[in-house]
Amino acid sequence: MIIMSVPRFWRKQIARYNLVGTHCKKCGEYFYPPRNMCPACRREGEIEDFKFSGKGEVVTFTVIRTAAEGFEDQTPYVLGIIKLEEGPSLTSQIICDIQSIYIGMKVKPVFRKLGQDGEQGMIYYGTKFVPEKC
Amino acid sequence: MSVGIVSYGAYVPKYRIKIDEIARVWGEDAEILKSGLMVFEKSVPDVDEDAATIAVEAARAAVLRSGIDPQRIGAVYTGSESHPYAVKPTSTIVAEATGATPVLTAADFEFACKAGTAAVQACMGLVSSGMIDLGLAIGSDVAQGAPGDALEYTAAAGGVAYLIGKKESELVAIIEDTYSFTTDTPDFWRREGMPYPEHGGRFTGEPGYFKHVTNAAKGLMTKIGTKPADYDYAVFHQPNGKFPTRAASMLGFTKEQIKPGLVVPRLGNTYSGSCMMGIAATLDQAKPGDRIFATAFGSGAGGDAFSITVTDRIEEIRDKAPKVEELLANPIYIDYAKYARHKGKIKVA
Numbered sequence: 410m411i412i413m414s415v416p417r418f419w420r421k422q423i424a425r426y427n428l429v430g431t432h433c434k435k436c437g438e439y440f441y442p443p444r445n446m447c448p449a450c451r452r453e454g455e456i457e458d459f460k461f462s463g464k465g466e467v468v469t470f471t472v473i474r475t476a477a478e479g480f481e482d483q484t485p486y487v488l489g490i491i492k493l494e495e496g497p498s499l500t501s502q503i504i505c506d507i508q509s510i511y512i513g514m515k516v517k518p519v520f521r522k523l524g525q526d527g528e529q530g531m532i533y534y535g536t537k538f539v540p541e542k543c
Numbered sequence: 544m545s546v547g548i549v550s551y552g553a554y555v556p557k558y559r560i561k562i563d564e565i566a567r568v569w570g571e572d573a574e575i576l577k578s579g580l581m582v583f584e585k586s587v588p589d590v591d592e593d594a595a596t597i598a599v600e601a602a603r604a605a606v607l608r609s610g611i612d613p614q615r616i617g618a619v620y621t622g623s624e625s626h627p628y629a630v631k632p633t634s635t636i637v638a639e640a641t642g643a644t645p646v647l648t649a650a651d652f653e654f655a656c657k658a659g660t661a662a663v664q665a666c667m668g669l670v671s672s673g674m675i676d677l678g679l680a681i682g683s684d685v686a687q688g689a690p691g692d693a694l695e696y697t698a699a700a701g702g703v704a705y706l707i708g709k710k711e712s713e714l715v716a717i718i719e720d721t722y723s724f725t726t727d728t729p730d731f732w733r734r735e736g737m738p739y740p741e742h743g744g745r746f747t748g749e750p751g752y753f754k755h756v757t758n759a760a761k762g763l764m765t766k767i768g769t770k771p772a773d774y775d776y777a778v779f780h781q782p783n784g785k786f787p788t789r790a791a792s793m794l795g796f797t798k799e800q801i802k803p804g805l806v807v808p809r810l811g812n813t814y815s816g817s818c819m820m821g822i823a824a825t826l827d828q829a830k831p832g833d834r835i836f837a838t839a840f841g842s843g844a845g846g847d848a849f850s851i852t853v854t855d856r857i858e859e860i861r862d863k864a865p866k867v868e869e870l871l872a873n874p875i876y877i878d879y880a881k882y883a884r885h886k887g888k889i890k891v892a
Binding site: 422423426460465482502504509518519520521522523532537 | 586589590591592595596599600627628637638640642746837884887
């Protein structure tokens with residue numbers, strides 16, 4: 410099964426590995442995934458790369474028990490929306506006991522396998538989150 | 544000119560399985576196994592962890608501990624016998640994920656359990672010659688052991704990274720010298736495409752481990768004119784608790800000298816990370832001026848010995864990343880069924 414094409418993953422690889430997004434120097438807004446243009450400042454904006462600390466908190470979550478193809482071996486697992494300290498929110502797997510997760514839980518980033526294209530294809534790596542106190 | 548350790552970082556997954564649980568599944572006597580191996584539990588990777596993710600976590604801890612700019616790293620070498628790809632480097636993943644790319648050289652090392660220390664030696668050479676500023680040498684494994692095989696009781700998961708440099712103000716430990724003893728000895732191997740290694744049973748002992756460890760250790764002490772009593776601590780490759788304890792005794796080191804670095808009873812054998820984890824655990828508690836003697840062993844076979852002296856800087860950076868003892872604390876125990884799932888021994892359609 411192909412999760413996504415190799416070039417498509419590779420283009421955003423550094424963002425997934427190291428939580429690199431962007432920051433508009435003009436209005437101060439942070440973006441993850443990275444935006445090339447600030448939607449508020451438009452052509453007046455000054456976009457620069459920004460590496461997020463990865464610290465954040467759980468905004469909401471769900472427990473996946475019936476997984477999509479390629480993720481069956483991980484159920485049950487937690488998928489959540491994490492609000493980073495700097496502002497932006499992102500969707501990620503949260504590695505924890507499904508009984509212990511709660512809205513507002515502080516989390517930190519870890520480097521994990523995100524998926525793979527079967528036994529022969531590429532292995533996709535990137536950031537997931539774990540409870541800050543684990 | 545000195546060359547040595549600028550920083551170090553370790554990583555151990557949270558999960559453990561007890562020897563009793565593995566013995567229960569295979570109908571073996573757990574008490575005999577535990578007293579024979581001197582191993583009581585071993586670490587198990589999560590379902591989404593492999594040698595690359597573990598190497599990245601260890602490397603990031605090493606960079607965090609030192610506070611150095613990762614762009615200064617000129618070489619990344621990852622030693623493992625469980626590289627996730629047969630062709631495609633683990634080290635490029637590590638280099639990218641630590642922010643060291645793109646101006647650097649990188650390659651994967653393989654020499655059974657001593658690929659990580661071989662990487663340390665390569666970095667020492669590159670740093671000493673002035674070819675690079677800093678080198679990152681890693682030993683990382685999600686060790687394989689076939690179900691029911693003797694190896695299954697010890698094959699664990701973990702990784703350790705060492706930043707090697709030569710700026711004296713940055714060194715937490717000076718590596719005074721290194722010495723290797725290598726022969727072609729088929730005591731343990733894994734053929735291409737095979738999921739689990741094969742080994743020569745008791746043949747891995749005398750002609751493998753003990754011959755290479757003792758010759759490397761004696762060779763280094765003769766070369767630099769030291770004796771076991773000159774060292775505060777000693778670390779030997781730890782496939783189990785018994786082998787390093789016996790090697791230490793054969794060479795004249797005491798049980799007290801090897802105690803801080805003997806992590807295998809609660810961790811298992813992290814293969815390429817094994818001896819390097821023992822050195823890290825020793826650095827976690829060594830004082831400035833302490834001397835550490837270390838000898839790694841890799842089947843196939845060879846021994847790499849190191850003579851290390853800790854500097855004042857250790858106390859400045861030691862607490863800036865998790866210590867080995869913290870990584871071993873508060874594990875999550877799992878049963879054999881979950882262990883089989885984590886290790887991919889159960890295939891989901």
